[in-house]
Amino acid sequence: xxxxxxxxxxxxxxxxxxxxxxxxxxxxxxxxxxxxxxxxxxxxxxxxxxxxxxxxxxxxxxxxxxxxxxxxxxxxxxxxxxxxxxxxxxxxxxxxxxxxxxxxxxxxxx
Amino acid sequence: xxxxxxxxxxxxxxxxxxxxxxxxxxxxxxxxxxxxxxxxxxxxxxxxxxxxxxxxxxxxxxxxxxxxxxxxxxxxxxxxxxxxxxxxxxxxxxxxxxxxxxxxxxxxxxxxxxxx
Numbered sequence: 642x643x644x645x646x647x648x649x650x651x652x653x654x655x656x657x658x659x660x661x662x663x664x665x666x667x668x669x670x671x672x673x674x675x676x677x678x679x680x681x682x683x684x685x686x687x688x689x690x691x692x693x694x695x696x697x698x699x700x701x702x703x704x705x706x707x708x709x710x711x712x713x714x715x716x717x718x719x720x721x722x723x724x725x726x727x728x729x730x731x732x733x734x735x736x737x738x739x740x741x742x743x744x745x746x747x748x749x750x751x
Numbered sequence: 752x753x754x755x756x757x758x759x760x761x762x763x764x765x766x767x768x769x770x771x772x773x774x775x776x777x778x779x780x781x782x783x784x785x786x787x788x789x790x791x792x793x794x795x796x797x798x799x800x801x802x803x804x805x806x807x808x809x810x811x812x813x814x815x816x817x818x819x820x821x822x823x824x825x826x827x828x829x830x831x832x833x834x835x836x837x838x839x840x841x842x843x844x845x846x847x848x849x850x851x852x853x854x855x856x857x858x859x860x861x862x863x864x865x866x867x
Contacts (some may be wrong), residue, residue, distance in 0.1 A: 674855060683755070683858030684794070684866050719771030729793050737785075737848070738807060739856065
C-alpha cells in the first residue's frame with residue numbers, strides 16, 4: 642500500500658513554543674487531513690485540506706496542502722499543555738482510500 | 752449532534768474465542784469505516800462501506816474477520832477465532848460522501864481488544 646512518512650516521531654517542547662510537523666507521501670493525494678488523538682480516544686479531526694497549495698487555519702493550528710500533492714505540514718503556535726497528544730496525518734488517495742501516518746507524539750512542558 | 756458510538760470500549764478474551772464489535776455512525780453518514788490501530792501506529796483500514804455495500808475489504812483478513820452493515824446504518828465487526836496478534840484498538844469512523852465531493856471522517860472512541 643501507499644506509505645506516509647510522518648516526522649518527527651516525537652517532540653518535547655516548552656509551553657509557548659511553536660511546533661511544526663510534516664507528512665510526505667510517495668503518491669499523490671487528493672485530500673490531506675490532520676487528526677489529534679488523546680489516550681483512550683479515537684482521532685479527532687483538526688483540519689481538512691482539499692486543494693494543492695491550500696493553507697488553512699483553525700485557531701492556533703495552521704496546515705498546508707503541498708503544491709506537489711505529496712506532502713502536508715501542520716504548525717501549532719504558542720503551544721499549551723492541552724496540546725499534548727499524538728498527531729496523525731492522513732491522505733486520501735485513489736478509490737477514496739485513506740492512509741495514515743504513524744503519528745507525532747507531542748509533549749509540552751509547562 | 753451525537754458522534755460515532757462504539758461498544759464495548761474494552762474487551763479481554765482468550766485466544767480462539769470469538770469477539771464482536773458494534774458501531775453506530777453519525778446520523779446521515781452513508782460511509783462507514785473499520786480500522787485497526789496497533790500500539791504506536793496510525794489506523795489501518797480493514798473495510799469500508801458505502802451504504803450497505805462493502806466497497807473496499809482488501810485489507811480484511813477474511814479467514815477470521817467478517818463485517819456487516821445491515822440496513823446501511825449500524826455495523827458489526829467480528830473476529831472468529833481471535834489470535835494473540837489481534838490485540839489492538841478497533842476504530843469505527845463515518846463520513847458523508849455525495850458524488851465526487853471530498854469527505855472527511857469522524858472517529859468513534861474505539862474498542863480496545865486484548866487477546867490472552
